[in-house]
Amino acid sequence: MTTLAPGVAEPLLRGRFGHPYLYAEQIETTQRMLDADQPEGAVAVAEEQTEGRGRMGRRWEAPAGSSLLVSMLLRPPPECRAAELTLLAGVAVAVVVERATGLAAQIKWPNDVMLNRRKVAGVLAELKDGAVVLGIGINVNQRPGELPADTKVAAGSLYSVTGRESERGELLADLLLELESRYDAWREDGLAALYEDLGARDFLRGRRVTLDGVAGTAQMITRDGRLAVATGSGPVVIESGEVLFER
Numbered sequence: 001m002t003t004l005a006p007g008v009a010e011p012l013l014r015g016r017f018g019h020p021y022l023y024a025e026q027i028e029t030t031q032r033m034l035d036a037d038q039p040e041g042a043v044a045v046a047e048e049q050t051e052g053r054g055r056m057g058r059r060w061e062a063p064a065g066s067s068l069l070v071s072m073l074l075r076p077p078p079e080c081r082a083a084e085l086t087l088l089a090g091v092a093v094a095v096v097v098e099r100a101t102g103l104a105a106q107i108k109w110p111n112d113v114m115l116n117r118r119k120v121a122g123v124l125a126e127l128k129d130g131a132v133v134l135g136i137g138i139n140v141n142q143r144p145g146e147l148p149a150d151t152k153v154a155a156g157s158l159y160s161v162t163g164r165e166s167e168r169g170e171l172l173a174d175l176l177l178e179l180e181s182r183y184d185a186w187r188e189d190g191l192a193a194l195y196e197d198l199g200a201r202d203f204l205r206g207r208r209v210t211l212d213g214v215a216g217t218a219q220m221i222t223r224d225g226r227l228a229v230a231t232g233s234g235p236v237v238i239e240s241g242e243v244l245f246e247r
Contacts, residue, residue: 002168003065004045012173015180017041017072026050026064029135030071036129042073043176063146066157068138068172072179075131077187082125082132083240084191084225086111089123089134091194092178094201097121097138100171101162106203108153109218109227110240113138114203118156136175141165152244191225208246211238218243 002008010021022033022044028051033044048064062069076082093113094105097120106114113121121138139147139157147155158166185193204218209229216231227238 004047004068004168004172009045009169009172012169013176014173015177017176017180018043018173021045030069031126031128031133031135034071034073034128034133036073036131038073040073040075040131041180044071045069045172061148062137062139062142065168066142066146067140068136068168068175070137070172070175071133071135072176073128073131074134074183080187080190081225082127084186085125085132085134086123087191087198087221087225088182088186088194089125089136089179091197091201092175092182093121093123093136093138095197096171096175096178097158099174100166101158101164103161105201107198107201107221108203108245109221109243110225112153112203114153115156115158116161117154118161119151119153120156120158120161138171138175140168140171191223195223204243204245210244211241218245 006021006023020042024046026048027033027046029049030044030046034042046069049069090107090111090113094107097105097113097115103115108114111123112119124135126133141159142157144160147157147160182194198221202221205220207218209216209218214231216229219228219230222228222237229236229238
């Protein structure tokens, strides 16, 4: 099993994100390793989380050493919409997954990354004392039997889709550099800076979806980061929520 220990992972980092680099073999959740006094770009990484969470408070579980479990501290300027950071991170993760696998990745609004119609990554952004802690989990080397089976969206890993193991340290370094580039562009131009890459990877577009009992066809992720849905009673634009889709 490869490790993400500082002596192995830090020499691979190529940008300003990842300094300081906080590491734990096991932790309740990497979010708790960060506080608002640390500099922007501080990163917390763990081999295993015992209380990892996704959206809606769901547990995120993975065998030790099989995934990328990363939290990052960001201080977006007040004129930027911090809620857009989830989509920004989704684009960065999708691009990195594509480079690692050679396959097309998609973004399931608002916070999942899909590969071969299976969820391989999730993003969670939370406010913390005026800063934002961006949590990212990527299923990397889990075998099919190590993936959760009782999920609303079928789970996958880079290994279960490609049959190849990935080097997690290199994947982490690539992710942090991609996040840095996307974040800098977003600070300057907002969601417009990544909308082309976001729209091209829109997993829900054209699919039948349901949200809070309302059924329709997803049209697009809008230029302000919401989801446009055509329903029998007219168009609806969704600010947030959990969308179920028909496969």
